[in-house]
Amino acid sequence: MNIFNILSEIEKVDADVHERLEHISRRSMFSTIGKKVSAYALPALLATTIHKAYAATPGAIDVLNYALTLEYLEDEFYKMGNAAANLIPAAEKPIFTQIGKHETAHVAFLLAALGNKAVAKPKFDFTAKGAFADVFTNYKTFAIVSHALEDTGVRAYKGQAGNLMAAEDKPLLEYALQIHSVEARHASVVRRLLNTKGFVPGAKGWITLNQGTPAAVYAADDNLTQGGVNLKGLAGKSDEAISEAFDEPLNKEQVLAIATPFIAA
């Protein structure tokens, strides 16, 4: 199973029942809210979001499902990591608990926004077919996979912003940006941990050139050309500094190549 298959399957379904699903979902949502306001307080709070998402273009639905799949991956990763005995030192537990809390919230948010159009959660293999065999028993491996997932998330959301520019998708663009910067905060703090724990000496909160493991996560992040202009030498700053000042996007194919090993066959 891969992300593209999930998305294309859903698209087929949507093409057939798009209107009907939308209509039924709205009606049942409204009647639910009407009858049981107190019992369904949370769904009611999310109703605005749902409504907006359903007004979104098919392209935006694809983007949200793509995001949801990545959030499923992150959420389950932290659920397992935070539950693993003797993995995360007590002193650093607040960091990963907080990150896990956000990923769980992102999944819930995207599920609510997508309603019946949400893709199912794939089965994951966090060893990435053996590449990270000790991911839940070795803190260093866990932290390295963590920062790679977060940096991938940052680059993946960034790569989709331009696909959410239709007028009806504008609220979704803002939500996507609001998730994007949270992923960047996560990435920063885990990257700093890699340095302080001595796992990756010299690691900073930001990405220098294309340095990092796995290499595919950091491919082409050493780009110095912005807006069609090579910024080399700008303000007398180093290539390292210029590359750090701009995070680069990844497209779906690149993200798929990174994520596929984590999805169980």
Added chain:
Amino acid sequence: METQNLGSSPDVRSKNESVKSVDRRNFLRSAGMTTVAGAVFLAGCDKDDDMTPTPTSVDLGSGDVGILNYAYALEQLEAAFYTQVVATPFSGITDAERSMLTDIRDHEIIHRDFLKAALGNNAIAGLEVNFSSIDFTSRASVLGAAKLFEDTGVQAYNGAGNLIKDANYLLIAGKIVSVEARHAAAIRDLLMPNSTSFAGDDIIDAKGLDKAVKPADILAAVKPYVKTTITASNLPTS
């Protein structure tokens, strides 16, 4: 989506902006050279012998130019702040802190100079800043201000995203905002190590969302730090 190239992409801006955009694109092509050659100025330099005349007010303008000027104004503020932080380090600063703050200073200067070049003739003047409320000898004061500026920057870019018309500019804003978020988390981690503060419940809501704040509210928040009056009345609002 592939990384796009501002200099050669189809012009997707509205017709009434197309003439300006050609100028901007031409300028952008040569921006690398001009900025390196000598357009590096210290925005917000508050010395009396500052050679750059600073107007008492600036108008950010309209459309995407207005949004880029808005970003340029915020980056000027950040660059000026960290330039001062690195020039007059707070007492007891560690090597790791100095190194981190120097990195951030460089990133903000790069953002500032890049935006200035991108805006070309449409760029607002250098702003005059007012950091009199910040005690640069105090770690708590400096890092507290840094936290405010970084969180504000993140919220500003998040709130400006859906006001941008050109996908190329949106991508560039996206490339910058995540770096600001990395800064914000790092500063917060310095203030409260190994806590949840890097993405604390004070700024991230129950849905796991960072804030997105519109220009009027951002400009009101940074007003105490800018002497120059910033007019944003022509910025897009939707």
